[in-house]
Amino acid sequence: MxxxxxxxxxxxxxxxxxxxxxxxxxxxxxxxxASGVTLxxxxxxxxxxxxxxxxxxxxxxxxTFYQLTGSYFISALGAAVAVGxxxxxxxxxxxxxxxxxxxxxxLLVCYAVxxxxxxxxxxxxxxxxxxxxxxxxFRLPPLRFFGGVVPPFYIxxxxxxxxxxxxxxxxxxxxxxGNIVRAAAVNGPMVSALGIRVNLYYAAVFGxxxxxAGAAGALAAPVRSLTPGMGxxxxxxxxxxxxxxxxxxxxxxxxxxxxxxxTRSFGSIGFPLFVDGVMFLIMALVLIFKPSGLFxxxxxx
Amino acid sequence: MTGRWRDLALxxxxxxxxxxxxxxxxxxxxxxxxxxxxxxxxxxMSLNLLIGYSGLVSFGHAMFFASGAYAFGLxxxxxxxxxxxxxxxxxxxxxxxxxxVGAICxxxxxxxxxxxxxxxxxxxxxxxLGWVSFTGGDQGxxxxxxxxxxxxxxxxxxTQLYVFCSVAFIxxxxxxxxxxxxxxxxxxxxxxxxxxxxxxxxxNVPLVxxxxxxxxxxxxxxxxxxxxLFVSGxxxxxxxxxxxxxxxxxxxxxxxxxxxxPLVGTVILRLLNDITVTYTSHTELVLGIVILILVLxxxxxxxxxxxxxxxxxxxAAAQAVRDAADAGAADTRKGGS
Numbered sequence: 041m042x043x044x045x046x047x048x049x050x051x052x053x054x055x056x057x058x059x060x061x062x063x064x065x066x067x068x069x070x071x072x073x074a075s076g077v078t079l080x081x082x083x084x085x086x087x088x089x090x091x092x093x094x095x096x097x098x099x100x101x102x103x104t105f106y107q108l109t110g111s112y113f114i115s116a117l118g119a120a121v122a123v124g125x126x127x128x129x130x131x132x133x134x135x136x137x138x139x140x141x142x143x144x145x146x147l148l149v150c151y152a153v154x155x156x157x158x159x160x161x162x163x164x165x166x167x168x169x170x171x172x173x174x175x176x177x178f179r180l181p182p183l184r185f186f187g188g189v190v191p192p193f194y195i196x197x198x199x200x201x202x203x204x205x206x207x208x209x210x211x212x213x214x215x216x217x218g219n220i221v222r223a224a225a226v227n228g229p230m231v232s233a234l235g236i237r238v239n240l241y242y243a244a245v246f247g248x249x250x251x252x253a254g255a256a257g258a259l260a261a262p263v264r265s266l267t268p269g270m271g272x273x274x275x276x277x278x279x280x281x282x283x284x285x286x287x288x289x290x291x292x293x294x295x296x297x298x299x300x301x302x303t304r305s306f307g308s309i310g311f312p313l314f315v316d317g318v319m320f321l322i323m324a325l326v327l328i329f330k331p332s333g334l335f336x337x338x339x340x341x
Numbered sequence: 342m343t344g345r346w347r348d349l350a351l352x353x354x355x356x357x358x359x360x361x362x363x364x365x366x367x368x369x370x371x372x373x374x375x376x377x378x379x380x381x382x383x384x385x386m387s388l389n390l391l392i393g394y395s396g397l398v399s400f401g402h403a404m405f406f407a408s409g410a411y412a413f414g415l416x417x418x419x420x421x422x423x424x425x426x427x428x429x430x431x432x433x434x435x436x437x438x439x440x441x442v443g444a445i446c447x448x449x450x451x452x453x454x455x456x457x458x459x460x461x462x463x464x465x466x467x468x469x470l471g472w473v474s475f476t477g478g479d480q481g482x483x484x485x486x487x488x489x490x491x492x493x494x495x496x497x498x499x500t501q502l503y504v505f506c507s508v509a510f511i512x513x514x515x516x517x518x519x520x521x522x523x524x525x526x527x528x529x530x531x532x533x534x535x536x537x538x539x540x541x542x543x544x545n546v547p548l549v550x551x552x553x554x555x556x557x558x559x560x561x562x563x564x565x566x567x568x569x570l571f572v573s574g575x576x577x578x579x580x581x582x583x584x585x586x587x588x589x590x591x592x593x594x595x596x597x598x599x600x601x602x603p604l605v606g607t608v609i610l611r612l613l614n615d616i617t618v619t620y621t622s623h624t625e626l627v628l629g630i631v632i633l634i635l636v637l638x639x640x641x642x643x644x645x646x647x648x649x650x651x652x653x654x655x656x657a658a659a660q661a662v663r664d665a666a667d668a669g670a671a672d673t674r675k676g677g678s
Contacts, residue, residue: 276459
């Protein structure tokens with residue numbers, strides 16, 4: 041417990057800027073993953089416990105593409121597309137088989153996929169951790185705001201994640217595709233009766249959710265070390281985010297991600313040992329006082 | 342009452358069989374296998390009280406396994422407690438922990454329950470990893486667990502330890518059996534099958550779920566204590582999510598509708614592990630593929646499938662007997678007219 045350090049930090053703008061950016065980075069990565077989890081849950085009513093693995097695969101794919109092409113933008117895009125396609129396969133061949141059955145079966149399928157992907161990563165890329173390093177495109181002098189130093193890549197990450205989030209929201213809220221998806225979320229069989237191939241939309245939603253995780257992995261690759269099993273801790277945090285924000289709500293995921301990101305970055309100065317505890321405390325309080333989450337629809341608890 | 346006496350007799354018989362193993366000079370490897378099996382078996386059996394009997398799919402049960410192990414280990418290492426006192430302390434600690442987690446989780450729906458129990462387990466795991474000065478971090482509780490004599494029992498002796506663990510194991514299984522055959526156990530099944538109906542019948546659903554959650558956690562805690570006694574240490578992976586996943590898999594392997602199913606699953610999983618380890622270092626890959634085949638192919642545990650087949654056959658036989666009787670009756674009627 042070192043609240044004095046937190047007070048000292050809040051007293052200087054440079055420290056605030058640094059912590060704000062690192063909090064936003066954590067928050068935006070969480071947002072991309074949590075919005076995938078929440079989208080898949082909102083439409084398909086399944087929790088993808090293997091979502092962290094998709095994030096991990098995205099990071100490793102980006103690393104490989106970067107080694108091959110030398111261009112970060114191409115590798116990030118490639119990773120997102122590749123993981124999206126993987127997500128569609130995962131949905132069609134595994135998850136869609138257990139939609140009707142109980143949570144236990146879904147849990148076991150995801151558990152199996154997590155085990156398999158962790159082991160495959162070890163076989164293909166080796167068990168030691170990899171690091172991508174800062175991509176060439178972003179080897180620029182750091183920017184300065186109010187005395188705080190911010191690497192350009194951080195700005196790119198935050199802007200890219202926000203842009204992806206906005207695009208996702210527009211697609212879901214404003215397009216015909218989004219209308220059908222939202223209708224399928226409420227009543228799949230009815231949409232199907234109207235002559236729409238709902239299964240295709242389910243696969244597409246799963247693919248989009250997976251692509252978001254892949255993009256998050258690609259964005260994380262330059263600033264995180266790549267290890268087998270890296271997806272699991274971020275999965276837990278993205279669950280916390282979805283609980284706080286409300287299941288099925290993309291706006292909720294956004295707000296909750298920023299709350300958790302800032303809790304982590306400022307908490308690591310003030311109460312490093314209790315950061316996890318504080319996150320859980322926030323979650324427990326939300327569950328007790330507003331079980332549907334900050335932005336969740338009450339009936340969709 | 343007869344069912345109860347029969348169960349107790351069976352428990353006694355099980356204990357005798359377990360105790361005969363060392364007498365017949367079984368190699369240490371087999372005794373070790375049984376000891377591991379008893380510890381993980383309690384984890385799986387207690388989890389099935391939640392999953393199979395109450396419909397509470399917990400993905401964080403290993404947390405209580407680890408809490409029992411760590412509380413017992415730390416109490417013994419402090420040197421202030423005898424083994425029975427530390428045993429009781431570890432169970433009380435686990436119960437309090439389960440009470441807190443359960444109070445937050447039992448009111449939630451199935452999906453929220455699964456991942457919140459998982460999240461709490463990861464919080465507990467991170468506390469174990471982070472609090473290095475107290476728990477030893479990722480090294481675990483090192484330096485061995487002291488095992489002072491109590492009541493003339495010396496658990497430093499392998500045979501006496503084995504007997505002690507067998508007795509504790511059988512007592513826990515007997516308690517679980519009594520529980521699921523009691524009115525409380527039927528209330529649990531009622532909640533599993535129809536929560537609203539249970540509530541309308543005047544059952545305090547959250548309270549019953551919470552009670553079940555705490556009892557189940559305590560039994561898992563005993564499993565952790567046995568493992569700590571056996572390996573003379575406690576390690577963070579006792580409370581890692583993969584341990585919870587394994588426990589769920591044991592239930593699937595053994596079948597959740599047969600009382601001792603999870604125990605059979607434990608044995609199968611441990612054998613599977615031991616066999617794959619000798620051939621490949623990629624046990625997770627093999628395990629994952631086996632799970633997928635079972636879940637997508639059979640859609641239920643092999644033992645559940647066998648039990649179902651037997652039940653179907655019995656019903657078919659009974660039906661055949663009834664048909665034959667009907668036909669016979671019709672014949673006699675025809676003959677009489």
